[in-house]
Amino acid sequence: MPASSPPQQPRHGSAAGGEGAPVLCGARLADGRTVDVRLGGGRILAVGTAGSLAGPEGGCGARVDLGGYLLLPAPVEAHAHLDTALTGESPGGSGAAGACGSPGSAGSSGSSGASRSPGSSEAVVAGVQRRAVEAALLQLGHGATTLRTHVRIGGGAGLDHLRAVLAARAALRGLADVAVVAAAPVLTGAAGAGGRALLHDAVAMGATAVGGCPDLDPDPAGHTDAVLRVAAEYGCAVDLHCDGADPARLDRVAAVAGELRCRVAVGPCGGLARVPYETAAGVAERLAGAGVGVVCLPQGDCGAVRGAGVGPGRGGAGRGAGVRPFAYAPVRLLRAAGVRVAAGSGAVRDAVNPVGRGDPLQSAYLLASSGEADPAAAYEAVAGQARAVLGLPEVRVEAGFPAELLAVRGDSVADALSLGYSRIVIHRGRVVARTSAVREYCDSGAADPALPRQGLRRTAG
DSSP states (O other): OOOBOOSSOOSTTOOTTSTTOOEEEEEEOTTSOEEEEEEETTEEEEEEETTSSSSTTSOOOOEEEOTTEEEEEOOEEEEEOTTTTTOTTSTTOOGGGTTTOOGGGGGGTTOOSTTSOHHHHHHHHHHHHHHHHHHHHHHHHHTOSEEEEEEEOBGGGBTHHHHHHHHHHHHTTTTOEEEEEEEESOOSTGGGHHHHHHHHHHHHHTOSEEEEOGGGSSSHHHHHHHHHHHHHHHTOEEEEEEOOSSHHHHHHHHHHHHHHTOOEEEEEOGGGGGSOHHHHHHHHHHHHHHTOEEEEOTTOOOHHHHHTTOOSOOOOTTSOOOOOSSOOOOHHHHHHTTOOEEEOOBOOSSSSOTTOOOOHHHHHHHHHHTTSSOHHHHHHHHTHHHHHHHTOOOOOSSTTSBOOEEEEESSSHHHHHHHOOOEEEEETTEEEEEEOOOOOOOOOSSSOOOOOOOOOOOOOO
């Protein structure tokens, strides 16, 4: 295969064809090819057969040996809760409140936290910022170079959690991109006046999307309208929490999204798995027609959905009825209707999911192991489809595309989802995280059975 060339000159003054451009050597692609990949200026500059870009005359910079690794577009964390992450073992941890708070906090959704001392407020911001950075780095180590996190506003915290996560976003610049969704529990009537004002303030502060949880509002349809009209006013995206057990609420999302032409995502929609198949299929068709994406949570519900009184058990639209510890949307049904379906992690070690890993590959593994998707489609749900739902540029391992990449030890996508422990994460053309796993076995004492051994492979970069 001849080396491919980028369709346009790389931006940001990259060293295309010059010294210093890093090269990923000997990477295996999902289609079975083994290639070298040259990076520069945050993009893929060239892709060629193994050895064609990293020779002594190649003028390359740092070499990263990816022999034994599968190179994939980096996954995206489509549904995080950085403000409540890592609170599961904290005394009085707020993890159960999730993105939108609990129903009990709705009445104070407009509070700005003015009753607390400034020192108390700053301590809250510092604590949330520290945990948000730690959780984001955890997810970056798994491969997610872009994260979308929901952040609750209102209640006793006012905008403090948002300030903290925005500060964490700034601290992570160059390591990972963080998109922030401001979400309030109540937006309608007199009780929701404060929440509506805070939603406007949140966008002015730097939130990149607006959201909420219609299931927690006394007027779910009015809540949906309020969020989407704020989005239309500011030209930002929408990401709503909705269980979907009441199909009329998802129909309202589809109707308003189609009217206002906003980029809208909704999730986790596990309730669609509890309604009759024909009803769920009809909702899916209307979501697809309006261009609404769905973000499912195979690893477990988040706090907003649990706060709305949704339990962990469910049957299945398109699957046999039964009780499962986690509820997630009927992915096959949604995809068959043409809905873009992404998979997110949701809660990370908070009160809702104290063992949440925040690993996109685990989300893909669960989709594949449950039969909702084959391994390739399951990975696409945390990569290409997730990027499409969030409105991010497409990534392929081809010249000219963004250098957002994940190298996982293995020969195939199925290998990566099953045993992909060793990972090298590339963001904007540079290695930003490495995880190395080495498995060793003791001598059996018998004749050498020629068992396979996983050795430590050194990488440079």
